Amino acid sequence: MFAGHTALQAASQNGHSDVIKVLMKYDVDFEIEDKDGDRAVHHAAFGDEPSVIEQLHRGGADLNARNKRRQTPLHIGVNKGHISVVKTLLDLGCHPSLQDSEGDTPLHDAISKKRDDMIGILLEHHADLTITNNNGFNSLHHAALRGNPSAMRILLTKIPRHWIVDEKKDDGYTALHLAALNNHVEVAELLVHQGKANMDIQNVNLQTALHLAVERQHTQIVRLLVREQCNLNIPDKDGDTPLHEALRHHTLSQLRQLQDMQDVGKLLMGLGTPGADKKSSASIACFLAANGADLNIKNKKGQTPLDLCPDPNLCKALAKCHKERHSDSCLFPSPNGGANNTVIIRNDQESLEECMVCSDLKRDTLFGPCGHIATCSLCSPRVKKCLMCKEQVQSRTKIEECVVCSDKKASVLFLPCNHMCACDGCGSLMKKCVQCRSSIEKTVPFIVCCGGTPPPAPMPPGIMNNGSRDMTKDMQKLQQQLQDIKDQTCCPVCMDRLKNMIFLCGHGTCQMCGDRMAECPICRKAVEKRILLY
Secondary structure (H helix, E strand, O other), X not given: OEOOEOHHHHHHHHOOHXXXXXXXXXXXXXXXXXXXXXXXXXXXXXXXXXXXXXXXXXXXXXXXXXXXXXXXXXXXXXXXXXXXXXXXXXXXXXXXXXXXXXXXXXXXXXXXXXXXXXXXXXXXXOOOOOOOOOOOOOHHHHHHHHOXXXXXXXXXXXXXXXXXXXXXXXXXXXXXXXXXXXXXXXXXXXXXXXXXXXXXXXXXXXXXXXXXXHHOOOHHHHHHHHHOOOOOOOOOOOOOOHHHHHHHHHHHHHHHHHHHOOOHHHHHHOOOOOOHHHHHHHHHHHHHHHOOXXXXXXXXXXXXXXXXXXXXXXXXXXXXXXXXXXXXXXXXXXXXXXXXXXXXXXXXXXXXXXXXXXXXXXXXXXXXXXXXXXXXXXXXXXXXXXXXXXXXXXXXXXXXXXXXXOOOEOOEEEEOOOEEEEOHHHHOOOOEOOOOOOEXXXXXXXXXXXXXXXXXXXXXXXXXXXXXXXXXXXXXXXXXHHHHHHHHHEOOXXXXXXXXXXXXXXXXXXXXXXXXXXXXXXXXXXXXXXXXXX
């Protein structure tokens, strides 16, 4: 040893392959460690010497050797950004998912270093993205925590099983929770759109991702989750919904503003400017109310969201937004934060009923032969081609009241005769069209003729209950099967990581636990050899 290193270690780090040949000729020891536990192969990784790594491998050096921080040469290659070293080690068959003293795999390190090229190479060599570090973060959690959208995109394209997207940490946080908590909007969008993440999963405090986004006032995350139709009324452990959370935050910000206001005269004159927190919380609360958040749900203290809001003007605004959500519009600040930039949320039902030409009157003219309803009777003579399908309009028929009951407007199109002369209730009883007496093969609702989607068909109560009961049983059975698989494949010592090391006795543990054991935890036989599973 000189300055703490052997000649082989110095030659490996500096790429002196001829010197290494001579040393190998005289049976040099590859596995001598320096004060940090680094061996010659570690030094080759430090020095970015892939050819030396190949040379050491041919001589029998252990490519999975650990230093005192439990790092393999692959960890070092990733952390130093030496892509050629990483490629060489993986091509030579080193294990891609061993953990260091902090439980991080090379994949965790590549995500931290934002090295997408290394992430792709590791996944191509079957790196395990389900392995968790000492803090309980798997690779998806880690990418969400770090706010690395490019890494998340790669991980989601290579994910082996879909349920991993919704895998929880010990505290119940999923990757989507972490993205929402830290305002990583692009990561959250990838998880929702590409990963199809379940937005209604709750953590140990029974909070959804929406709870966390509202609590931190991350408006873009709130908008994303609501737009993708997450459940707005899930209560947390205290019974609070996201709307409770928004209004509580609004009230607290008002109180802080009152405490910080030095000039009482300004406050009385209304010159005190409200803080950004207050504005954001109020906007979020109105947005939630306008999209269906329930104003009457009580938490465990018996409080509704409105009970938490002492501002009468805001209470009125919330009630109005909630009442008009099916017939009017509600404003919500745009991502740019400008005073005049707003996103208008309208009800689809109303927009489908208004005339596509004048937008003043409602649609009441059936075009033939396409069967679409696009305009009012005043605008229809000017339309030569259907505005929805571009087919030539050959006939225009104004939709009148139902010819059977004369009570409601006709709202069912009969096929193949293309007549609309009966309402929903009467049309469902008919076998033949009352206008032309031809057999009815199919009926099309008014909203579908306008370009909308048909309403879901009601199910008989008995069938619905049986179906939901069967679905619940199937779900419980699948969950039990999944738990059985996890029990069979997880380490019997830590009960957290997957088994990836076996002993000669046939029993196995994870690599982190197995490296520290002198005897098998199952049969108590002495551990003579440890075999890593690839």
